[in-house]
Amino acid sequence: MENVGPWLPDVAEAPVGLAVSGGGDSLALAWLAKRWRHHVVAFVVDHALRVESAAEARLTARRLQVMGIDARVLKLAPFPEGRLQERARDARFEALEEACVEAGCLDLLVAHHLHDQDETVWMRQHAGSGPSGLAGMEAVALRGRIRIVRPCLMLPPERLRATLRAAGLAWIEDPSNQNRRFERVRWRQDLSSTQRDHAREWQVAAQVLRCSEDRKLARILAESAVWHSAGWVHLKPDGIKDNTIAALIRLVSGQRYRPSREQVQALVSRGQGTLGGVMMRPAGRFGDGVMLVREERAVEGLVAAKAGVLWDGRWRGAADALPADGMIGALGEGAFQLDARRLRLPVSALRTLPALWRNGQVIGLPDVLEGIGTVPFVWAGGVPVTGERGSMT
Numbered sequence: 001m002e003n004v005g006p007w008l009p010d011v012a013e014a015p016v017g018l019a020v021s022g023g024g025d026s027l028a029l030a031w032l033a034k035r036w037r038h039h040v041v042a043f044v045v046d047h048a049l050r051v052e053s054a055a056e057a058r059l060t061a062r063r064l065q066v067m068g069i070d071a072r073v074l075k076l077a078p079f080p081e082g083r084l085q086e087r088a089r090d091a092r093f094e095a096l097e098e099a100c101v102e103a104g105c106l107d108l109l110v111a112h113h114l115h116d117q118d119e120t121v122w123m124r125q126h127a128g129s130g131p132s133g134l135a136g137m138e139a140v141a142l143r144g145r146i147r148i149v150r151p152c153l154m155l156p157p158e159r160l161r162a163t164l165r166a167a168g169l170a171w172i173e174d175p176s177n178q179n180r181r182f183e184r185v186r187w188r189q190d191l192s193s194t195q196r197d198h199a200r201e202w203q204v205a206a207q208v209l210r211c212s213e214d215r216k217l218a219r220i221l222a223e224s225a226v227w228h229s230a231g232w233v234h235l236k237p238d239g240i241k242d243n244t245i246a247a248l249i250r251l252v253s254g255q256r257y258r259p260s261r262e263q264v265q266a267l268v269s270r271g272q273g274t275l276g277g278v279m280m281r282p283a284g285r286f287g288d289g290v291m292l293v294r295e296e297r298a299v300e301g302l303v304a305a306k307a308g309v310l311w312d313g314r315w316r317g318a319a320d321a322l323p324a325d326g327m328i329g330a331l332g333e334g335a336f337q338l339d340a341r342r343l344r345l346p347v348s349a350l351r352t353l354p355a356l357w358r359n360g361q362v363i364g365l366p367d368v369l370e371g372i373g374t375v376p377f378v379w380a381g382g383v384p385v386t387g388e389r390g391s392m393t
């Protein structure tokens, strides 16, 4: 576990979180984790997509308790039709992140193993991914307010199952893991050991390349980009390159995914425009180069001002300052009486800041507007612009 640390001390206030589906891999990880530390807490997500899922989640929680592990079942609300696997994964991670924060966990262990990694790399190679994709899943990655840690990434699944058998423990076989409708399942069943070896070679080579590209990107950004606490970036002319723009679009939009290479190239050659929920245009009164600002048309609508709620994937309201009947939404029209010039902000950055609304009126400005804002909002964009990967170090 040293390779994927550093770890907080093993204390009750900061347990390590375990994502346990109830399948063999994650149950084996839970069993091993309990031997490694006293203070762990398991989260079992019930996607509520199959009738048996609630009973399975309860059974898994019981199995974990028998191992001496505190287990909590997180039941997901129904989600819309279409892109089922992707939606389920996103909703699962959101629920897991929320539960980790509540339980005081900084780290969440998931049980992806060597074969999962082979399949990921193989599928990405087929989809024409560059080094960033071919480098596969990271052993350590930041996601929102937690670290996702994959300690089993170098272990074949047989080892995990053998651990459970040796301990005399049972697990659940999810029927969707056999459903050949899903591309991953087909590769899981069909990849030969030679193909898996190829995938591992591509992965290692891509990881080395990705690391060095990440370092270069960090250097260029340090020299040419200025991040402003109101959620926008000024990028000097030397820094205007495809990879910097792609990374900054992801940062400013609060989204987890970068836009495609082709779209970024087209934007860079146009010199201005919108992409991925971000507007890029000449920096004007702020100097040479361009500014990247959240696109007003793309911001999320009003959300109820509940404790810790994330708005627009970018801003989180501080709990005790939010009135129960308030809503969080873009400042938008509420900005028209404010002097953006005096506040030293682009108008578009001002309009896309969060504000507290009630009955169509702004009742609280964000405290990033020094001197006039009173409502504490913290930047909570999901990923850092570089260095999100453990392999950077």
Ligand SMILES: Nc1ncnc2c1ncn2[C@@H]1O[C@H](COP(=O)(O)OP(=O)(O)OP(=O)(O)O)[C@@H](O)[C@H]1O
Binding pocket: 019, 020, 021, 022, 023, 024, 025, 026, 027, 043, 044, 045, 046, 047, 092, 109, 110, 111, 112, 116, 174, 177
């Ligand atoms: N319903 C769930 N609840 C909690 N964690 C989950 C859930 N589904 C997946 N995970 C976590 O994400 C990891 C990867 O998910 P994936 O769907 O590939 O695993 P799985 O097929 O459920 O297998 P297993 O539980 O045997 O790892 C799991 O190992 C587990 O750590």
